[in-house]
Amino acid sequence: MSAGRDGLEMERAPAHSLTIMSRSAEQSSPLALAVVGYDGPTAMKILERPRREPSSGQVRIGVSHAGMGFIDALFSTGFGRVELPFIPGLEVVGTVTGVGEGVGTVSRGDSVAALTMPGGGFSQEVIVDSRLVVPLPPGLSAATAAATCTNTTTAVSALARVDALSDAAVLVHAGAGGLGSQFGQVARLLGASRTGAVVGSQAKARCAAALGYDDVYLRDDLDRVPEHAWDVVVDPVGGEATRMAARHLARFGTLLRVGNASGAPAVDIDSLGLWLTATTASGFNLGALAAANPEAVGADLHRALTLVASDRVRVDVTRRVSLEEARSALADLLAGGTTGKTVITF
Numbered sequence: 635m636s637a638g639r640d641g642l643e644m645e646r647a648p649a650h651s652l653t654i655m656s657r658s659a660e661q662s663s664p665l666a667l668a669v670v671g672y673d674g675p676t677a678m679k680i681l682e683r684p685r686r687e688p689s690s691g692q693v694r695i696g697v698s699h700a701g702m703g704f705i706d707a708l709f710s711t712g713f714g715r716v717e718l719p720f721i722p723g724l725e726v727v728g729t730v731t732g733v734g735e736g737v738g739t740v741s742r743g744d745s746v747a748a749l750t751m752p753g754g755g756f757s758q759e760v761i762v763d764s765r766l767v768v769p770l771p772p773g774l775s776a777a778t779a780a781a782t783c784t785n786t787t788t789a790v791s792a793l794a795r796v797d798a799l800s801d802a803a804v805l806v807h808a809g810a811g812g813l814g815s816q817f818g819q820v821a822r823l824l825g826a827s828r829t830g831a832v833v834g835s836q837a838k839a840r841c842a843a844a845l846g847y848d849d850v851y852l853r854d855d856l857d858r859v860p861e862h863a864w865d866v867v868v869d870p871v872g873g874e875a876t877r878m879a880a881r882h883l884a885r886f887g888t889l890l891r892v893g894n895a896s897g898a899p900a901v902d903i904d905s906l907g908l909w910l911t912a913t914t915a916s917g918f919n920l921g922a923l924a925a926a927n928p929e930a931v932g933a934d935l936h937r938a939l940t941l942v943a944s945d946r947v948r949v950d951v952t953r954r955v956s957l958e959e960a961r962s963a964l965a966d967l968l969a970g971g972t973t974g975k976t977v978i979t980f
Contacts, residue, residue, distance in 0.1 A: 666757035667957050667978075668719040672712035675964035680957060681719060683757065687732060693740060693764045694732035695748055699780035700755040701725035702960065702976040703812060704895055707968040709753070716753070723755020723978075724921075725783030727776040730767075737764045745770040747779045747939055749787070749931065751924040756960065758980055765928040768936045771943035779939060781812070781951050781975035784920065786938035788892060789816040791931065792868075792918040793824055796888055800825035802865035805882060807832045807875045808895060809850070810841040812975045817868045817892075818847055819947045826866075832859065832875070834970060841973045845948065866890060873898030879915075880907055888914045895970075950974035 663682035670679045688694045705713075706722035730744045740746055749766040770779055793799060804821040808814040809831025818829045830849035831842040842850045851859050856874065861881045869875045870893030879889040903915045924931040941947040952974030955963045963976045 664758035665957060666721045666754075667723075667960055668721050668756075669710045669716065670719050672710070675707055675710045675961050675968060678710055678961050678964070679719075685759075686761065688734035688737075688761050690735040691737060691764055692734040692761050693730055693737060693746070693748070693767045694759060694761050695726060695728040695746060695767070696731045696759050697726045697728040697755070697757060697980055699727045699776045699980070700757075700978040701780040701783060701785075702955075702963060702967065702978060703784055704893070704967055706756070707964040708897075710964065711968070721754045721756055723753060723757070723760075724750055725780055726750055726755045726760060726762075727770060727780040727783075728759075731759065733764070739764055740767055740769065745776075747783055747935070749783050749920075749924060749935060751921050756957070756978060763928055765932045766924060766935065768932060768939060771939050774939065774943040777951050777954065777977045777979070778942060778949055780977050781949050782938055782942045783935060785813045785816045785975070786820070786942060786947060786949060787931065787935045788813060788918070788920045789820040790938045790941070791920060791923060791934045792890060792892055793817065793820050793866075794934070795918070796866055796890060796916075798886075799866070801827045803828040803830070803863060803884070804866045804868065805830045805832065805859065805864040806847075806868040807853075807871045809833055809847060810838040810845065810973050811870070811895075812972075813870050813893065814868070815841075815845050815950070815974070816947065818842075818845060820941075821866070821868075822846070823941070823946060830859070830864070832856070838973055868892060870895055872896045872901065876901040876903075880904065880911070880913070883911070883913045886912050888916055891915070891917045892919075951977050953977070954979050 668681045700723045709722045727747045746767050748762045750762050754760045804826045806814045806817045810833045829847050831847040832851050833839050834853045839850045864882050865887045867879045868890050872894035873896040953976040960978050
């Protein structure tokens with residue numbers, strides 16, 4: 635371990651590291667925050683990474699801002715058993731520093747936003763699939779754009795695949811969080827007539843009300859949620875939220891699982907009940923869609939950024955941290971005490 639640039643403690647990474655690049659030729663070893671064991675966010679290390687060039691179809695980005703999500707904290711606890719060392723971070727904003735053969739959508743020097751599936755964003759420079767890179771819309775701040783890429787795009791992509799949102803009632807669990815806050819707003823834009831949020835505290839209830847939800851319920855009092863009244867239940871939480879969905883869904887309604895923030899074991903779905911009530915249980919994973927159809931996800935990323943740039947969707951950046959401070963911010967996120975989005979600034 636050594637004292638590196640900016641006084642950060644860092645370790646040199648193994649030669650077989652991920653595709654992470656330096657910010658410039660003068661900085662041949664970019665810094666990145668890495669999961670090196672499964673002991674939680676505070677055990678993550680700042681590492682140096684070797685510089686590489688983008689291959690065909692790839693773009694290299696000098697990162698100025700990286701959005702932080704709950705999944706990034708989960709990786710540090712062993713979720714998915716990612717190969718170590720692993721660099722979390724699924725969304726970045728910065729400047730194009732190199733393009734591979736065949737890339738014609740962006741050029742060196744362009745300001746861009748990108749999805750860095752399946753990870754790598756917590757780094758000073760990263761290489762990504764050019765199909766997941768879009769120009770930064772005029773007037774949209776880099777921090778807000780970095781906070782938009784994953785959550786707003788997920789809401790746009792997932793809800794566009796739900797039938798009959800027009801005049802629908804939509805219930806969103808964790809409705810004041812970084813992801814949930816986007817589902818309520820995008821549902822309205824797609825025609826929902828009523829939105830409800832389930833939240834974990836009175837403070838989050840106030841945040842949900844400010845986001846425009848018609849109804850707000852506390853997670854500890856799910857019995858207050860009207861039964862068989864919701865055409866769509868968005869569930870990024872799992873556990874009890876999933877178990878209660880059968881009571882909350884209206885006939886022909888859809889349970890949309892988009893995460894498992896509770897860390898609860900899988901909940902069995904009553905397939906006979908689905909038949910008898912004509913309801914649907916569906917899952918959505920942005921990373922899976924990006925791997926299968928990156929062009930579609932890139933288009934949804936562009937739509938999401940446009941919605942935020944035009945003030946049709948609100949994204950709250952509630953905290954900005956340095957790479958060194960990101961560890962404690964991830965721990966706070968894992969503890970469930972946050973609202974809005976945290977962004978790393980480089």
